[in-house]
Amino acid sequence: MLTVGLIVASLFVGVYDITGTDDGWRMFAITRIPRTIALVLAGASMAMSGLVMQLLTQNKFVEPSTTGTTEWAGLGLLLVMIFYPNASLTEKMIGAIVASFVGTMVFFMFLRRITLKSSLIVPIVGIMLGAVVSAISTYVALKTNMLQNLGIWFAGNFTSVVRGNYELLWIVAVMSVLVFVVADRFTVAGLGEDIATNVGLNYHRIVLIGVAMISVVTGVTTVVIGSLPFLGLIVPNIVSLFRGDNLRSNLPWVFLLGIWVLMVCDLISRTIIAPFEVPVSLILGVLGAAVFIFLILKGRKNAA
Known part of the structure; x- marks a missing residue:
């Protein structure tokens, strides 16, 4: 019922008077319905991506915006716009996906080469990598007079979601279904390479599949909507607080809570x-920062 209520509110809350104007229902079909569909798809898929990434890294503080994945997607999108100014939305999406895949693999390579003494080291490494990539993107954007475009891309916002430019988000729906299909393998991989190998699982292949799925979701979302910070951090941690860490049983709740x-x-x-309107990324950033601080304090209390 909560999901239905939020969908109805999303469809009918807005500045434009749907019922009191001649073209109100036409605008309803062009803007409100696509926006609501985009909210459902992006919320569910980004939350599930965060859960998968937390399993693969065995760390509850990671998600695409704390591992540099989002920044790499933005860099890929920027490079496509520079070298192919007339690129289609699909070509921009491919550039963002490839860059986010490369960036996420770089993050995993860093993790394999450092000694982790604290769970906070992992997101710090990711945030540092993301800051470096973001600085490179800003420099390139300044040199090519595309800084304003870069700011628009990174400010996650649904105001530009209309019929005809959001349909690529259905790709992330496919990724969400695939997460349900391979959930058990991700769970085993989350126990560590040694255990996964001992039970006959190809650990590196599962990690590669997980990274590819996360990259697709992040790349598509960045192109169509922009950055949605901390969504993949907030949702899985809230669910695990109440339901534990079983991926298979938690997935439906992560799916719904993300929405x-x-x-x-x-x-x-x-x-x-x-x-x-303010960018939805601003609201998510404030909420995510509060949850992040709460998790840190909770971890310290448990350690004590």
Whole structure:
């Protein structure tokens, strides 16, 4: 019922008067329905991507925005726009996916070569890599007069989601289904390379599949919507607080909670300074930072 209520609210909350104008229902079909579909797809897929990444790294503090994956996707998108100014949305998406895949693999290579004494080291490494990539993107954007475009891409916002430019998000729906299919393998891989190998699982192949799926979701979401920080951090941790760490049983709840969190943040972004909107990434950033601090304090309390 909560999901249905949020969907109805998303469809009918907004500045434009749907019922009181001649073209109201036409605008409803062009803007409100695509926006709501995009919220459902992006919320569910990004939350599940965060859960998969946390399993593969055995760390609850990681997700695409704390591993540099999002920044790499933005760099790939920027390079496509520079070298192919007339690139289609599909070509931009491919560039973002390839760059995010490369960046995520670089992150995993770093993890294999450093000694981890604290769970906080992992996201710190990712944030540092992301900052370096973001600085490179900013420098390139300044040199090519594309800084404004870069800012728009990284400010996750659903105002530009209309019929005809959001359909690529259905790709992330496919990725979400695949997560359900290979959930048990991800669970075993999350126990570590030694255990996974001992039970006959090809650990490196599963990691590669997981990284590829995360890259596709991040790349597509970045191209169509922009950055959605901390969504993949917030949702899996909230679910695990109440239900433990069983991936198979947690997936439906991660799926639903991802939709709920993103829809609530989007509704807040639409109404907090109405008739204007703030980027939904701003609301997510504030909420995510609060959850991140809570998890750190909780970890210290448990350690003590």
